[in-house]
Amino acid sequence: MSDGIINDTIIAASNLSKSYNHKPALRGLDLAVPRGSICGFLGRNGAGKTTTLKLLLGMLRPDAGEIRLFGEPVDAEKSAIAARRRTAFVSEDKELYPFMNVGQTIRFTRPFFPAWRRDLEEKHLRLFRLPLEKPVRQLSKGMRTQLMLLLAISRGAELLIMDEPTSGLDPVMTEEILQALADLAATSGATMFLASHQLTEVEQICDRVCLIDEGQIVIDGLLDDLKSQYRRILLVFDGEPPATLADLPGVDNIRRRGRTASLLAHEDVDALLERTRGLGPRSVEVRPVSLKELFLEHVKGE
Amino acid sequence: MDLRINFASGVPIYVQLMEQIKHAVETGAIRKGEQLPTIRRIAEDLAMNPNTVARAYRELETEGIIEVRHGSGAYVAVLPGSAAKSAVMRRAADVLRPAIEKALAAGVSEPELRRIFESELARVNDGKPATRGRT
Numbered sequence: 297m298s299d300g301i302i303n304d305t306i307i308a309a310s311n312l313s314k315s316y317n318h319k320p321a322l323r324g325l326d327l328a329v330p331r332g333s334i335c336g337f338l339g340r341n342g343a344g345k346t347t348t349l350k351l352l353l354g355m356l357r358p359d360a361g362e363i364r365l366f367g368e369p370v371d372a373e374k375s376a377i378a379a380r381r382r383t384a385f386v387s388e389d390k391e392l393y394p395f396m397n398v399g400q401t402i403r404f405t406r407p408f409f410p411a412w413r414r415d416l417e418e419k420h421l422r423l424f425r426l427p428l429e430k431p432v433r434q435l436s437k438g439m440r441t442q443l444m445l446l447l448a449i450s451r452g453a454e455l456l457i458m459d460e461p462t463s464g465l466d467p468v469m470t471e472e473i474l475q476a477l478a479d480l481a482a483t484s485g486a487t488m489f490l491a492s493h494q495l496t497e498v499e500q501i502c503d504r505v506c507l508i509d510e511g512q513i514v515i516d517g518l519l520d521d522l523k524s525q526y527r528r529i530l531l532v533f534d535g536e537p538p539a540t541l542a543d544l545p546g547v548d549n550i551r552r553r554g555r556t557a558s559l560l561a562h563e564d565v566d567a568l569l570e571r572t573r574g575l576g577p578r579s580v581e582v583r584p585v586s587l588k589e590l591f592l593e594h595v596k597g598e
Numbered sequence: 599m600d601l602r603i604n605f606a607s608g609v610p611i612y613v614q615l616m617e618q619i620k621h622a623v624e625t626g627a628i629r630k631g632e633q634l635p636t637i638r639r640i641a642e643d644l645a646m647n648p649n650t651v652a653r654a655y656r657e658l659e660t661e662g663i664i665e666v667r668h669g670s671g672a673y674v675a676v677l678p679g680s681a682a683k684s685a686v687m688r689r690a691a692d693v694l695r696p697a698i699e700k701a702l703a704a705g706v707s708e709p710e711l712r713r714i715f716e717s718e719l720a721r722v723n724d725g726k727p728a729t730r731g732r733t
Contacts, residue, residue, distance in 0.1 A: 332649065333649065334647055334649075471645055474645035475642055475645040477645075478641040478642050478644075478645050478646060478647065478648060479638070479641070479642050481641070481647065481648050481649070482637060482638035482641045482642065482648035483638065495606075496605065496606065499605040499606055500605045500645060500646055500647075501645065501646065501647055502647060503647040503649040503650050519610075519611070520610035520611055520612050520613070520650060520653070521610075523608050523609065523610040523611075524610050524613075526608075583608065584607065584608025584609050585608045586606055586607060586608045587606075588606065589608070
C-alpha cells in the first residue's frame with residue numbers, strides 16, 4: 297500500500313477479535329472507512345456493533361487484531377491521544393454533564409479545542425433552536441443528540457463516530473440532524489461512522505454500508521454499488537421449480553414457493569439469467585434489491 | 599427542478615438523480631447553459647450524501663449532459679439536437695397520456711400499469727425481460 301492509501305483510510309481495523317468470558321463477540325472483523333465517506337454500520341442486537349464502537353473509541357482493547365485511526369495505531373499512547381482529539385463520539389446521552397445548561401456545556405467544552413469554530417456553533421444553535429438556559433437533564437433525547445452534534449461540529453472533529461443518532465426522534469428532528477450531517481460532509485469532508493438500526497436514515501445519508509453479523513463483516517461497500525450488483529430473479533415454472541436451480545453458479549440464496557422460485561445474486565447476473573432460461577421457466581423477472589432485503593438476506597435468523 | 603429520491607428503492611440513488619436531471623433537461627425544465635444547483639445545495643435540501651450527488655454529476659458529465667466548470671458549478675451542456683430531442687419527448691408523452699388515462703379509468707392499478715409498460719417495452723426491444731439500471 298502506498299502512503300496515500302493509508303492516509304486516506306480513516307478507520308482501518310484488521311482481524312479484530314474480542315471475547316467476553318470465552319464467548320466471542322468479534323471474530324476476525326475487518327473494516328476500512330475512507331476519508332470523507334459516511335458509513336452506516338448495521339447489524340442486529342448482539343451482532344458486535346457496540347463492541348466494535350468501544351474498540352474504536354479506545355474504551356476496550358481487542359484480544360487480537362489492530363485498529364488504525366488516521367493511519368496511526370490506537371494502542372500507541374501518543375498517537376491514540378492525537379487520534380482522540382480529531383474524533384468525536386455522538387450518542388444520545390453519554391458524555392454530557394446533566395447539571396450544566398446548554399450554554400454552560402458549550403462554554404465548558406470550547407477551551408479544550410483550539411480550532412473551535414464560533415460560526416458553526418452559532419449556526420447550529422440557530423438550526424437546532426437549542427435553549428441556552430435549559431439544563432441538559434431537562435433536554436429531550438433529540439436535543440441532547442443535537443447538542444452533542446453541535447459540540448462535535450464546532451470543535452472541528454474530522455471523524456464522527458455516532459451511535460443511533462436518530463433513534464426515537466420525531467421525523468422533523470431526524471431530518472434536521474441528517475441535514476446537518478449532509479452539510480458537514482459537503483463543507484468539511486469529515487468522515488462519519490454511524491451505527492444504526494434505522495435503515496431509512498442509512499439509505500438516505502450514507503454512501504457506504506457495513507453489515508456485521510456474528511462478529512464478522514458480511515457486506516461492505518458503496519450502497520449504490522451494492523444496489524447495482526444485487527438482483528432478485530423471480531421465476532415461474534409450469535410445475536415445481538427444478539432442484540438444480542440451487543446449484544447454478546452465482547446463486548446467493550434461493551426461496552421456493554409453489555411453482556415460483558426467487559433467486560438472489562450479485563455476481564455475473566447475466567450469465568445466471570441465461571442459465572435459468574435454459575431450465576424452461578414460464579416467466580423470468582429481474583428486480584432491484586433494496587437495502588432492507590440485503591439486510592434480511594445476510595443476517596442469520598433465529 | 600423538483601428532485602424526488604426514493605431512498606428505499608433498489609435503484610441506485612445516483613442513477614435516480616441522473617434520470618431526473620436528464621428528464622428535466624429533456625422536457626426543457628432546465629435549458630442548456632443554465633446552472634444546476636450545487637452539490638452542497640442538493641445534499642442539504644434532500645438531506646442526502648454529497649458524495650452520491652457528486653457521483654451523479656460526474657456520470658452526467660461523462661455522458662455529456664452537463665459541464666462542470668471549476669469554481670463556478672455545473673451547467674447544462676450546450677448539445678446540438680437537444681431541442682429536437684425534447685420535442686420528440688413531448689410528442690411521445692402526448693401519445694402515451696390518453697392510453698394511460700384510459701387504462702387507469704378501466705381500473706388498472708399504477709403498479710400493474712408499470713409492469714405492463716416494462717414488459718411491453720421489453721417485448722418491443724427484443725423479447726428479453728427488462729433489466730433495470732446500467733452497468
